[in-house]
Amino acid sequence: MKNEFQVIADLIEKDKKVLDVGCADGTLMKFLKDNKNINIRGLEISKERVQECIAKGLTVIEGNAEKDLKQFPDKSFDYVILSQTLQAFLNPELVLDELLRVGKKAIVTIPNFGYWKVRFHLLFKGTMPITKTLPDEWYNTPNLHMCTIKDFFHFVKSKDIKIFKSLALNNLNKSTINESNLGVKNLFADLGIFLIEK
Amino acid sequence: MNTEKNIKTLIVKKPLKLDCGKTIKDFPIAYETYGSLNSKKDNAILVFHALTGDQYVTGINPATNKEGWWSYAVGPDKAIDTNKYFVICSNVIGGCMGSYGPSHKDPDQKIFGTNFPVITINDMVNAQYNLLDHFGIDKLFSITGGSMGGMQVLQFISNFPDKSKTVIPIATTSSHSAQNIAFNELGRQAITADSNWKDGNYTSNETNPGKGLAVARMAAHITYLSKKGLQEKFGRKLQEREDLKFGFDADFQIESYLRYQGSVFVDRFDANSYLYITRAMDYFDLAKQFNGNLSEAFKNTNAKFFIISFTSDWLYPTQENKDIVIALNSIGADVGFVEIESDKGHDSFLLDVPDFLSALKNFLDKSYEEN
Numbered sequence: 186m187k188n189e190f191q192v193i194a195d196l197i198e199k200d201k202k203v204l205d206v207g208c209a210d211g212t213l214m215k216f217l218k219d220n221k222n223i224n225i226r227g228l229e230i231s232k233e234r235v236q237e238c239i240a241k242g243l244t245v246i247e248g249n250a251e252k253d254l255k256q257f258p259d260k261s262f263d264y265v266i267l268s269q270t271l272q273a274f275l276n277p278e279l280v281l282d283e284l285l286r287v288g289k290k291a292i293v294t295i296p297n298f299g300y301w302k303v304r305f306h307l308l309f310k311g312t313m314p315i316t317k318t319l320p321d322e323w324y325n326t327p328n329l330h331m332c333t334i335k336d337f338f339h340f341v342k343s344k345d346i347k348i349f350k351s352l353a354l355n356n357l358n359k360s361t362i363n364e365s366n367l368g369v370k371n372l373f374a375d376l377g378i379f380l381i382e383k
Numbered sequence: 384m385n386t387e388k389n390i391k392t393l394i395v396k397k398p399l400k401l402d403c404g405k406t407i408k409d410f411p412i413a414y415e416t417y418g419s420l421n422s423k424k425d426n427a428i429l430v431f432h433a434l435t436g437d438q439y440v441t442g443i444n445p446a447t448n449k450e451g452w453w454s455y456a457v458g459p460d461k462a463i464d465t466n467k468y469f470v471i472c473s474n475v476i477g478g479c480m481g482s483y484g485p486s487h488k489d490p491d492q493k494i495f496g497t498n499f500p501v502i503t504i505n506d507m508v509n510a511q512y513n514l515l516d517h518f519g520i521d522k523l524f525s526i527t528g529g530s531m532g533g534m535q536v537l538q539f540i541s542n543f544p545d546k547s548k549t550v551i552p553i554a555t556t557s558s559h560s561a562q563n564i565a566f567n568e569l570g571r572q573a574i575t576a577d578s579n580w581k582d583g584n585y586t587s588n589e590t591n592p593g594k595g596l597a598v599a600r601m602a603a604h605i606t607y608l609s610k611k612g613l614q615e616k617f618g619r620k621l622q623e624r625e626d627l628k629f630g631f632d633a634d635f636q637i638e639s640y641l642r643y644q645g646s647v648f649v650d651r652f653d654a655n656s657y658l659y660i661t662r663a664m665d666y667f668d669l670a671k672q673f674n675g676n677l678s679e680a681f682k683n684t685n686a687k688f689f690i691i692s693f694t695s696d697w698l699y700p701t702q703e704n705k706d707i708v709i710a711l712n713s714i715g716a717d718v719g720f721v722e723i724e725s726d727k728g729h730d731s732f733l734l735d736v737p738d739f740l741s742a743l744k745n746f747l748d749k750s751y752e753e754n
Contacts, residue, residue, distance in 0.1 A: 202715075226717075232721070232722070232723075232724060232738075235721050236721070236738060236741065236742060236745075239689075239719065239721065239742050239745045239746055239749075240741075240745045240749075241749070242745070242749030242750070242752065242753065243719075244687070244717055244718070244719045245719050245720075245721075246708060246712075246718065246719060246720045247720055247721045247722055248720070256708070256709040256712045256713060257712055257713070258712075258713055258714075258715070261715050
């Protein structure tokens with residue numbers, strides 16, 4: 186399992202009720218179910234991935250987060266997870282609001298467009314950056330609203346969203362992000378992980 | 384029509400009060416089983432059939448000598464694996480394959496015809512519940528069915544919230560739409576317009592309203608398929624002729640196909656049963672039973688739901704299946720949902736649709752492992 190999922194799993198206590206939005210093939214869900222006795226549900230748009238989840242014995246609903254989160258009642262999950270998907274929505278702000286309505290807390294991870302390799306790529310190659318967390322070409326990327334760790338940090342603050350934990354991930358290295366080291370983390374982390382609450 | 388021989392029948396002694404207000408008792412429920420009930424009695428799956436189905440889910444149907452209606456899904460090593468599970472299916476009341484219905488005789492030994500009480504989906508499942516006692520099953524492992532079978536699934540878990548671990552409604556709805564009712568009414572009008580129908584008092588096979596029933600079946604059959612599926616299978620292909628004949632014979636293959644579907648249906652189905660069962664479907668509105676709040680229907684159950692729809696099903700479209708998912712999510716129920724890609728229309732659940740069959744199998748087998 187990728188390091189990101191391990192970090193997410195560490196943020197969640199045992200026996201909680203969790204919704205994984207954009208759960209893909211259910212790898213994280215399965216881990217949480219098996220290791221932390223989490224009552225886990227998934228929402229996934231791809232029919233193929235939904236089938237993979239069913240084959241793992243996971244409860245998954247085929248659907249689109251931008252339309253289908255509204256069916257869940259307020260605060261009906263202890264945690265709602267959104268892994269590296271926020272930038273792919275037409276309206277990320279609306280999705281974020283929905284995550285925080287449905288979940289008591291939300292865990293949102295974002296691929297960092299401020300990562301130095303991304304900046305170098307654009308600066309020296311002059312083409313749209315391709316990295317491990319941003320593997321697609323400009324013409325076929327699902328990402329519509331790329332942001333940096335700094336952007337996201339400021340965005341949630343401006344919306345009066347409480348940040349419980351913000352973590353920077355660079356390969357296997359995990360570190361805490363705060364106001365004072367934000368500039369540095371924004372340069373050296375390829376992934377940001379935020380535990381937030383409204 | 385009714386092959387009386389070899390039909391397994393449970394006589395329900397207990398009186399059953401029907402939604403119409405009448406009470407029936409000492410009535411027969413015809414059923415069939417596949418696989419074997421284990422010693423813990425925790426491997427039973429109750430399958431509910433659709434409008435024109437019967438208890439012969441798989442293998443050879445002794446009445447028609449054809450494969451059972453869900454042979455693709457049910458059998459050894461299939462999605463509903465009869466090596467593992469004990470499958471029970473019964474003919475609905477109002478039906479014509481041995482269960483209490485309009486072709487049965489009243490206490491005065493007169494065939495009921497339209498004097499048979501109007502039944503509902505609720506009455507059907509209340510009648511079938513007696514099978515659990517009959518087999519000594521405290522809790523089913525699963526209940527499933529497509530179309531009207533799915534309606535019975537929803538009604539059953541609402542009526543008996545702790546009687547099944549898992550619940551799989553397929554290609555169904557919680558409330559019959561105006562379009563659904565309209566198609567059923569078309570079928571009923573075709574039957575009652577047949578001069579042989581005689582207000583339901585036809586008797587012998589020779590004088591039954593076969594023409595009307597065939598037309599009803601033809602119209603309904605179109606609703607089970609998709610436009611794309613029909614176009615691919617038949618297009619404008621001609622039936623055993625080089626050119627149009629400028630007459631009203633079946634020039635086109637699709638005409639010939641529908642006529643055939645109508646004629647074979649008449650051999651195995653009773654026209655009055657068709658009236659009764661379509662009526663039961665039209666009356667089905669689960670939310671209405673709970674003052675318009677569908678979620679209330681499921682609030683007492685901890686069962687694990689898995690809802691399946693098909694992309695090309697326009698009779699019970701994905702949105703109507705999703706409405707059930709939404710109602711369940713709004714009360715935090717354990718519900719999974721998948722829409723299967725298929726060109727085969729509403730009939731997809733009866734056919735060889737690999738993604739559907741594998742989803743069904745995986746859901747059942749994984750849920751059973753967790754038992």
